Amino acid sequence: MSAPNPRKPRQWTVRSDALEPFLAMEVLERAAELERQGVEIAHLELGEPEFAPPPAASRACADALARDETNYTDSRGIWPLREAIAADLGVRVGRSVPVERVLVTQGTSSAMTLSFACLVEAGDEVLIPTPHYPCYPNFVRFYGGEPVLVPTAAEDGWHIDPDRVAAAITPRTKAIVVGSPANPTGAVQPRAVMERLAELGPTLISDEIYSGLVYDEHQTTSALSLGDEAFVLDGFSKRYAMTGFRLGWVVAPEAATRRLQILQQNLFISANSFVQCAGIAALEEGAGMAAQMLEACTERRSLLVEGLRRMGFGIDRDPEGAFYVLADATRFGSDSRRLAFELLERAHVGITPGIDFGEAAEGRLRFCYALGRETIETALARLEPVLEEISAHSDGRMKGMGA
Ligand SMILES: Cc1ncc(COP(=O)(O)O)c(C=O)c1O
Incomplete structure (x- = not known):
């Protein structure tokens, strides 16, 4: 490779280099590619309420x-x-x-x-x-x-x-x-x-x-x-x-x-x-629409949290507000980015890797629940068999290592 030309100005600004990709958007954008190929995705990756505006x-x-x-x-x-x-x-x-x-x-x-x-x-x-x-x-x-x-x-x-x-x-x-x-x-x-x-x-x-x-x-x-x-x-x-x-x-x-x-x-x-x-x-x-959405979110929070707990995700307490669950996914893998993209490709469910929210959330996945009941039920049904396979695999690996 040739050395950079010292007289040529740097092409892009240091300022723009300093930004990290927004992984929730990266999941969405990969999901859109899959959708263009005819794959149907359950979207839980963005804070995108599946409700009509007022x-x-x-x-x-x-x-x-x-x-x-x-x-x-x-x-x-x-x-x-x-x-x-x-x-x-x-x-x-x-x-x-x-x-x-x-x-x-x-x-x-x-x-x-x-x-x-x-x-x-x-x-x-x-x-x-x-x-x-x-x-x-x-x-x-x-x-x-x-x-x-x-x-x-x-x-x-x-x-x-x-x-x-x-x-x-x-x-x-x-x-x-x-x-x-x-x-x-x-x-x-x-x-x-x-x-x-x-x-x-x-x-x-x-x-x-x-x-x-x-x-x-x-x-x-x-x-x-x-x-x-x-x-x-x-x-x-x-x-x-x-x-x-x-x-x-x-x-x-x-x-x-x-x-x-x-x-x-x-x-x-x-x-x-x-x-x-x-x-x-x-x-x-x-106000009426906002109140209805809040009521629906209260119900969807239970649906999603209980479903995820059943599958083995760690959720210490129910979320207090907003419409996300940040669930401990270490049972299925410690690299949240890899896990989220694997679940997108294999289960066709969009989820945001915890690492998007900093090291303190690594090993976790973030799910949105401001969604229709059907979207959440579809996502849970698709995730279950894939996660079972992933954890059987990692259990096998652990045994192989004498753990
Ligand atoms: C905490 C927080 N602030 C700001 C935003 C951006 O919101 P807006 O759509 O109003 O730009 C979001 C979007 O998800 C958010 O979660």
Whole structure:
């Protein structure tokens, strides 16, 4: 191989090299290839609710298109949507939020793009409890920062130990990321934990995209109820099953709103105009649909958790919120990536490898249960014989090794 030419600029940026692939998407994309070959896949790999969005939201979107409402909007979002978000937060959080602090984005992902852009400087450290949503460290690295992972444990219900977070703070710590309810663990952080995290000093980036998706006696605590200095990210994808609409928001500290506005003007201009109309309708008329989905998820959680336990997966406690199970799969193999892709190819079930969520989740698989009963039953029926074969094989190997 010839040596690199020192005068030729590097082809791709160091920044883009710093990102890891999002494995849930890689599973989905391989599944799509298999589907093009005629294979039918049961999809449990993505946080993609198998429910219809609120009918009023789809209607509002279609009506806006019929009215040719297809222009750019105010970069911060149309005022009636910002008002509707603030009003909804007032009810959910129990504290009024000034409309001026709400900025509408293209999904929570764009809210993250803008918020991390505002906060993270080269060399800054950002504390991330782990297992974590795969994109958090990638956002930090993208802006030249350093993600610092703070482990949580299954035995503790994946709850964050604020003392561990406090011990990881250095003069370079810029922010703490918290997602509650969490992807992939489903953990809902108790109010006392949220309070401690908010008091530690570094800015809290609170991803509340699963807020309200809680089971049993659990309750979400919004960082908005604890003060005015957090960046609170949220969106329509999960609670209203509106993933493809790409609509979210950030509620920012007052001092950051102008910066976010300028970032939005340059990076995205605005969220889609007709989709913003759907957002208003979802907030005003979607409560019934959201409640039905939560009820269905409660039932599907039991169906999936019990089915997986029967097959030999380790699940210490039922997930408290969101709509995922992060199950211990070490009985079937320690390399979660290999196992997930093997199950996709052989059982035709899409599942996300635990390693997507950090080393703390290696040996585990994450399953989504915001799905129809039939999808979950099909997945369980397909997994059982393949997993039996895999464990018979590994038992045989262990015996061969004299174990
Ligand atoms: C914790 C978390 N935050 C953000 C997102 C991205 O959401 P959106 O579709 O609003 O961009 C997801 C998607 O799965 C998620 O799980």
